[in-house]
Amino acid sequence: MSQGKTKKTFVLAAVMLSMFMSAVEATIVSTAMPSIVSDLGGFSLYSWVFSSYLLMQVATILIYGKIADLVGRKPVFVVGVSIFLLGSLLCGFATSMEMLILFRFIQGFGAGAVMPIATTIVGDIYTKEERASIQGYLSSVWGISAVLGPVLGGVFVKYVSWVYVFWMNIPLGILAIIGVILFLHEDVEKKKHTIDYPGSILLVIFISALMLVLVEGGVHWAWNSWQIISLLLLFSVGIILFILQEKKAVEPMMPFHIWKYRAISISNLASFTTGIIMMGVSSFLPAFVQGVMEESPMIAGFTLTTMSIGWPIASAIAGKMVINIGYRKLTVTGGFALIIGSLIFVTLSPEKGPIWAALGSFFIGFGMGLTTTSFIVSIQSTVGWNVRGIATAANMFMRTLGSAVGAAFLGGLLNSRLQSFIMKQGLEDTITLETANSLLNEGQRDQLVQSTKSILQEGLTMSLHTVYWGVLIIAILTLALVFFMPETEEKIS
Incomplete structure (x- = not known):
């Protein structure tokens, strides 16, 4: 890196x-989703708007990192x-849910490079001593974006159009x-690298197969x-083929040898489960607040914003205390906070109102x-430095x-439970999953027959409670995992 010519600021x-x-x-699209669904239809495809984006992102993160080592950070970032x-631009022009999902695939394909390469660039241009203060700036980005996302989403939906949720990126x-x-x-130092293309292809294949099962199982396919x-x-x-490929690859996408250290294996497994929890809250809470509580997109955004307030507060506390207290005590405390938040969501009802939902979000964010x-x-x-990246x-x-699987699994659970409820009422000939679109638009909701609206809201409430029971189970599993975190690090030689 030629740091002399680089203008760091x-x-x-x-x-x-x-x-x-x-x-x-994540938060801005979640807030806008009820309005998008009411406009484009396709409620049964709701979770695929998140899953398609996350699928491509998760499949490309590691390979972008490998290419950046080969040709430099700048071209990969650009x-x-x-x-x-390009994906953001196309999303705004979508005229059906299927088109939106296709364009989200494109958006996710690019997103795989953004966060890891941006983080790598910061690591390249700043010294070890400088990075500590720079982390404060980077953390503030997460806090500000998470607070502004739901607010901006609500403003765009209410006063302009949901398309600007995507076009503001441009x-x-x-x-x-x-x-x-x-x-x-x-x-760029000329080094010969071997990019693990077979691994990336196998990764896309097995993740895609899993997500199709989770989304469509019990809904469109028995x-x-x-x-x-x-x-x-x-x-x-x-x-199986992916694991075999990674074991023999010269530069594997997933280096399994580092997983033998508890700090890494437990952190990675718990990161997977917390990814599921985060999507369970951010993806489906706006649908409940708008569709069942009949609140505005702005209020729905507020219930997510509190998660974003709890997160940076807890991150700041953890950053100052982790060395003195140790990893296990902090992560166990976080695990209990996740369970408290999940319990609040399990008891969520229209009568408790958006403040109760916001409280649950805060505890999830804190955890x-x-x-x-x-x-x-x-x-x-x-x-060590040689494997830190x-x-x-x-x-x-x-x-x-975890976020990708969470969006697919919990979305599939929601659809399956709602369809089962409709069938139990014997109304499958007059009410379908797509009828639920009407709940997410105030004008269409007011035009529904009261009995139909009540049945749909009852079904959506029951379905979302099932989703949040799933979130609670995952939170309990997370707490069980972090009990195995070491107090201090195990150095890799």
Whole structure:
């Protein structure tokens, strides 16, 4: 890295813009989803708007990192952000849920480069001593984006159009690209790298098969149908071949040898489960607040914003206390906070109102802040410089994979439970999953026959309670996992 020519302040600003763009994506789209569904239809495809994005992101994170080592950070960053912006532009032009999902695939394909390469650039241009203070700036991006995301989503939906949820990325991304092109200067060392293409292909195959099973199982395909059985077989064969490939690859996408250290294996497994929990809250809470509580998109956004307030507060606490208290005590405390938040969501009802939902979000955010910060510190303290990048990327991969699986699994659970409820009422001829679209639009909701609206709201409430029971079980599993965290790091030689 030719640091003399690199203007650090401008590069940092560009990197922070790209991180804001990527970080805000989850909450702003979640807030806008009820309006998007009421406009485009396709309630049964609700979870695929998140799953498609996350699938491509999780499948490309590690390979982008490998290519960045080969050709430099700048070209990979520029290409990744450009693909992300193309997907964002197309999402605004979608006229059906199927089109939106296709364009979200494109957006996710670019998103795989944004966060890991941005983080790597910061590591390249700052010294070890400087990074500590810079982390404060980077953490503030997450806090600000998470607070602004739901608010911006609510404002766009209420006063302009949901398309600007996607189009707001375009000026931010262009500024980030210009900043990196003009002010980041690299001297790339010529090194021969072996990119694990077979591993990335197998990864996409087995993740796609798993997500199709989770989303469509019990909804469009019976659990014992040939489609589900075939996909489960494809998943099983794919994951076995992936593991075999990674063991023999020169530079594997997933370095399994570092998993023998408890700090890493427990952190990665718990990151996977917390990824599921985060999606369970952010993906489906706005549908409950708007569809059942009949509140506005702005209020729905507020119930998610409190998660974003709890997260940076807990992260700041964890950053100051982790060395003195140790990893286990902090992560166990975070695990209990996740369980408290999940219990609040299990007891959620229209009568309790959005304040109760916001309280549950706060506890989830607080638990996420304590656990995720502790995980990153423990991993980076355990490994040496030569594997720190791979170990950090693997943890990011596991959290993103958890989010992808969570969106698919919990979305499938929601659809399956709602369809089962409709069938038990004997109304499958007059009410379908798509009828639930009407609940998410105030005008369409007011036009529903009262009996139909009541049945739909009861069914959605019951279905979302099932989702939150699933979130509670995952939170309990997370707490059980973090009890095995070491108090201090185990150094890899």
